[in-house]
Amino acid sequence: MADPTQMFTGLGDVPAPVVEEAAAPADGGGFFRRLVDGLAKSSKALTGQIQQIAFDPDDSEAWERLEEALLLADCGVPATVEIIGRLERRAAAGGLAPGADLAPALAEEIADMLAGAEARIDVAERPTVILMVGVNGTGKTTTVGKLAEHLRRVGLSVVVAAADTFRAAADEQLEAWARRADADFVGSAHGQDPAAVAYDGIEAAVARGRDVVLVDTAGRLQTQVGLMDELAKIRRVIAGRLEGAPHETLLVIDATTGQNGLVQARQFSAATPLTGIVLTKLDGTAKGGIALAIAHELGVPIKLIGVGETLDDLRPFDADSFARALLGLDAA
Secondary structure, eight states: OOOGGGGOOOOOTSHHHHHHHHOOOOOSSSSHHHHHHHHHHHEEEEHHHHHHHOOOOTHHHHHHHHHHHHHHHTHHHHHHHHHHHHHHHHTTTTTTOOOOHHHHHHHHHHHHHHHHBBBOOOOOOOSSEEEEETTTTTSSHHHHHHHHHHHHHHTOOOEEEEESSHHHHHHHHHHHHHHTTTTTTEOOOTOOOOHHHHHHHHHHHHHHTTTTTEEEEEOTTTTHHHHHHHHHHHHHHHHHSSTOOSSEEEEEEGGGGGGHHHHHHHHHHHHHHHHHEEEEEEEGSTTTHHHHHHHHHHOOEEEEEEESSSGGGEEEHHHHHHHHTTOOOOOO
């Protein structure tokens, strides 16, 4: 089992024995192994391309092939240009010799670029309100359920509010996760005002002394003006009930959508303030470079990544581990 405390900050007032018990390593360093397995498709595709490059820093064709490999991994044009520039400067300083293995140097530069994207979910406030947003099919509701369970593991009490009042199965799915996580569940009738459900969730948390409120919202396309206005209303109602809330607004993105995920992130960040990204289904794509594209272009931290179906495959984002796994390298 992964250490769930790595996902969160603001755990200072959680009873120490609870945190220590939850933090006990049960997988013998399996954190990195799971990440490597989850990114296997991406690392195989990227390293396969790189290994075909007969690298010579004075050969423009070698640089072009490396650029192509990064673009095929969905790193995006701006991030790719930045990485190539860094490697060219390294080569000019004598740090990349002809015939050199590009993977370690590339991993170092990717990790350095991603370092600023690292952040943890802040649960310092009581209650902390976490608003989950995204389009349909990204794994948002499942992520809410997994988050509830991870919060339970670090000794925090949770209210789950089902503010997706349009998809009938969402309510049932979320209630099942809430039961598993021993969390309070605030449901809704079909077609009920989602903002009212979010309000009721906060009311329940305050009245019962709960630590965290997770608000699941309906999947919406960034181009659906009415639904984006509804999301703005949910935020206003939450802020009106609890000063400073929502404390976190996390956008869930399906990594398999590639550059469309970047478009979603760009347009959601323009429509509503985001505090972080959750990048799911990285195990299902050969284009894990989308994490680099999002982090480099938006400046919104990637707080969690999903590299599989199980609870422990929801991981805190770590720049160095991600970069090395993406290039198929061993842990540093």
